[in-house]
Amino acid sequence: MPDSSEVIDLACLDHEKFKNWPYSQGYCITCGMCASSCPASGIDGFDPRKLIRMISLGLEDAITESRWPWICTMCGKCENVCPMEIDIADAVRNIRALREREKVPGILHKGLTAALETGNNLRLPKEDYIFILEDVAEEIAEEPGFEGFHVPVDKNGANILTTIHNKLVNTHTDDLKHWWKIFHAAGEEWTVASENWEGTSWGYFTGDDEAMKVMTRRIYEQMQQLDVKNLLWPECGHAYLATRSGLEKHFPQAFEKFGFITVFELLAQYIKEGRIKLDRSRFKELATYHDPCNYGRKAQRRFGYGFFKEPRWILEQCMQNWVDLYPTRMDQICCGGGGGALVTGYDKERIFYARKKMDQIKASGAKMLVVPCHSCHGQFNNIKKEYGMADLEVKYLWELVADCLIL
Helix, strand or coil: CCCHHHCCCHHHCCHHHCCCCCCCHHHCCCCCHHHHHCCCCCHHHCCHHHHHHHHHCCCHHHHHCCCHHHHCCCCCHHHHHCCCCCCHHHHHHHHHHHCCHHHCCCCHHHHHHHHHHHCCCCCCCHHHHHHHHHHHHHHHHCCCCCCCCCCCECCCCCCEEECECHHHHCCCHHHHHHHHHHHHHHCCCEEECCCCCECCCCHHHHCCHHHHHHHHHHHHHHHHHHCCCEEECCCCHHHHHHHHHHHHHHCCCHHHHCEEECHHHHHHHHHHCCCCCECCCCCCCCEEECCCCCCCHHHHHHHCCCCCHHHHHHHHHHCCCEECCCCCHHHCCCCCCCCCHHHCCCHHHHHHHCHHHHHHHHHHCCCEEEECCHHHHHHHHHHHHHHCCCCCEEEEHHHHHHHCECC
16 A cells, blocks of 8 residues: 555546647657747747647646747647647647637737628728729730730639638739739639638637638638639638638538639649640749648648649749759748738747748749748748848749740
């Protein structure tokens, strides 16, 4: 029999503080692989290993009040190296959900509230939105090869419904032209909605599952009302992850009635079917490609398939002179702009986070960086001067395709 001093008094233990979170955090062996792979380790003392141990010990209140969950970009690199396959990024997102909404950093909650109340993060009135679309369409129609172009709003029975990232009707309206030119060249039957057109889902960033459900439901309802055949998954990596996850969880019946296609699959389809032709000789300077976390390793982990080979094949159809970054694909380094980092207000942290990524790009010798994500695109353009790379040209993958079109 053990001495009485060695016996644990179970009546004194409160098992309620150890929440049954479904992230396998209790299996952490404190090996430190996550901490060594995380570009944010050390910022404000942040360490994903510490975070997981604190969750395991029921100390989520202390984490919730800290900056840690918001410094993390939820890139999933830690999960990729974790030998116990702990869902670290999802745990961080759950911690974010515990923060009082008024204390969510930056403009995340403000933008999400606007989207829930008005249908978009900008509170942009319908008439202003339509004016912007038509104005951009008129500019396209003035270019050779695009005579007569118009934007099909609320077109019933279209083959493709596409959402619109809010910045494309705000500060980056010229970026609307890339996909529209591709659609025109391919002879596509496509449409955009006049309401609830928002292509982002900031509820994903703030851990607000109910908000994600609302945003996803609106897209589903637009598909039904317009009787479209396919949804082009939102272009930004987080919105692809959020919208697909939301539909699978809340509206699985959508997959029985409608088709769904990613930007990579649609571009590859157009090229392989000969619906668009590309000039591979236009761009001669060395280029490289960045794998967004949500389209790559997180999609691989969440949906069983990451988009790695498709964008590289598309890039190969547009140019001959390009190289891959190292490490790449599942081991790719986050740009530092994910997880809502661009709008949390933690700008110094975001710039510091990107140091390893920018070292990758410098080592490649590339003059052009191709990305298929709005957050990544915004991050690189925002920080390149900070790293002495002001001349680095950052292009969307679909922008590159549009620039290479043979009309």
